[in-house]
Each structure stands twice: as C-alpha cells, then as structure tokens.
Amino acid sequence: MQSYVNQATTQKPKLFEGEKWLVLTGLLGFLLAAICGVWVLMNGGEVSPGGDISKAFSFDAALGAFILSTAAIAPLSGLKARSRALFRRVYIGLALYSYGAETIQNFRGVNPRFVDSDSFFDQTVGNVFTFVALFLVLFYLYLGVQFFRSRAYKLRPGMALGVRYAMIAVTVSFAAGIWISMNQGRFIGADGNIIWLHGLGFHALQAVPIVAWLVERSRAKASSLIHITGITYLLGLIAIGWQTLNGHALMEWSLLPIAASICFILSIAAGVAALRKVLLSGSRPNSGNRNSAARF
Secondary structure (H helix, E strand, O other), X not given: OHHHHHHHHHOOOOOOOOOHHHHHHHHHHHHHHHHHHHHHHHHOOEEOOOEEHHHHHHHHHHHHHHHHHHHHHHHHOOOOHHHHHHHHHHHHHHHHHHHHHHHHHHHOOOOOOOOOOOOHHHHHHXXXXXXXXXXXXXXXXXXXXXXXXXXXXXXXXXXXXXXXXXXXXXXXXXXXHHHHHXXXXXXXXXXXXXXXXXXXXXXXXXXXXXXXXXXHOOOOOOHHXXXXXXXXXXXXXXXXXXXXXXXXXXXXXXXXXXXXXXXXXXXXXXXXXXXXXXXXXOOOOOOOOOOOOOXX
C-alpha cells in the first residue's frame, strides 16, 4: 500500500522540478537588474546618445521574473522530457541574448529596440533582437498550448486551470509588445501608455497560479476562486487596453480605470479567500491520505 502511495505521489510533478538552469537564468536577470540599479543610483540613467540604464534595469528584472515563473510552471505542462529540454535550451539562449542586447547596448548609449544609429553592429544587434523577441513569443505560445490539453490538466487540475488564465493574459501582453513595436514606442494618443498593459499581463503568471496553488493546498473544492481570479484579472486587462487605445492615462477618474481597479481588487480578494482557506484547513493536497508526501 505504501509503495502505491509513493508511486501516485511521484506522478505529480512539482513546481520548478528539473528546471535548475531556467531558474539560474531567471536569477541572472535580477543580478543584472541589481547592477543596473546601482549604476542608476550613482550615475543616473541616461547614457549619451540614446541609452538609458533605467530601461535595462526594468527589462532585466521583468525578464528575470518571467523566466522564473516559466521555470515554475514548465514541469506541469505535460511536455515529454525531450520536448521540454528543447524548449528549455532554446528559451535560455533567447533570454541570454535579450539580457546582453538590452544591457550592453544601453551601457553603450544605444537603444537596442529602436536603433537610431548608422553603425552596422548596432543595426545587426537590433534586427536580431527583433527576431529573438518573435521567437520568445512563438515558443511561449507552444508552451501555453500544452496547458489546454488533457495531459496537463490530469497532472494537476487546479494548477492547469490557473495557468490557462495566465497564458491568455500573457498572450495579451505579447500583443501589447507587438503594438509597442509597430507604434515605435510605448506612448499613444494624448496620454496613453501601452507599457501598463504589456507589464500587467505578464504578472498574471504569478497572480493566478499562486491562487491555484493555494486552492490546491486546501481541502475545500474551491475552483471557483481560480475562475474569479482569472476572469477578473482578464477583465481588468481589457479595461486597461481599452483606456490605452483611447489614448487616455490610467491615473484618471473615469469609468475604465475605475472598472480595472475593481477587477484587480476582486482578483486580490479571491487570492485572500484562498489563503484563508489554507490557513483554516492547515492541510496540503491529498491531505485525506496521511502518508501523502508534501509537494509544491
């Protein structure tokens, strides 16, 4: 009986399992961001003629968080070992190039995404960066599709449900990134700023799966909390996108920003409710079986 329990437990993948190199790649982003942050504090952000170390700081930190979140959910995708290894290697390579292009070029005084230089080297780095960004999107869509298949759902249903909502939000962020590229900048209209939509969509990779993880660790069958978190988060993104498309700032007293705020508050409230259930139950997944091993 004990061997059966152990076998059943090992069939359930853990967060971050087998993804040491993706984790290290994500942590590298935070290290680079820390270096850039110290530089900005000591010397300011702007580097003549077109570099800005503060942009490298935010980019490296954001990509690092994105890679770490990917390392957490990749074991739950249901991908076979060979396919997962291919995804891992390609994504690490793309991330390393992105770190290098963003950080080094800004220190050299060059905007790596919107190159305003006649230098062949700078133009090449910028053009390759564009293709790297495209492959980051395409490979991530490939990973995201796996969570909409039954294989991933059967592994850990609650987590798969949460990641599905997160992947929809990430797709919105990718679309916003393409919008920024086509717009040749983040600003649109009088006061619109696409970067809010671009950034907040990626944070769904942390926000929704965390709630799913909390629900999974509680005895209560509370998948409704995952749905509430995911749906309200997506509705908040829609409101932000609409406000941005209209060319208006988010920090104003109007219908769409207020609606977005209410949606995100409801999403946070669902997370708090999930945490409360865990604290009240004091349990872990499969807690009905006392021999069940703890897992993440």
